[in-house]
Amino acid sequence: MVHSPKEDPHPGALVRTAEQARNIARGFLLVSAPNGGSGAEAVLLVVSELFANAVQHAGGVTGFRLEAGPGTVTVAVDDASTRPPRPHSLDPRTPGGFGWHLVQELSADVQVKVHAGGKTVSATIRCPTGVGRQPSAP
Structure with missing residues (x-):
């Protein structure tokens, strides 16, 4: 299951704030990981941090995707910076600076892919999902 709010058919649907991104992630998790527990909380924290980092350090978010895999949720945030x-x-004693460490601590895998239009930061979090599970036998 993949959700890409950037491709939402509703005008003005581009995600602009971390709060909007978290709300989309909550809805996504209700469907893909209804029993996600602490994994779902980790997904929401990672969404917040990646989104905030893109806004604060990379000029803003140009794309946002969520993907459920077998026992995982991947959060991907695009921005226009190649750094x-x-x-x-x-x-x-210094405010800030904890977000990137937090993302790495909460994630099973973090990847940064630089491309012509900027970069994509993807974080895969362990979270019980319904993807890849076999239905129970009656």
């Missing part, structure tokens, strides 16, 4: 994310040193 890959950089971890900041963790200093509790």
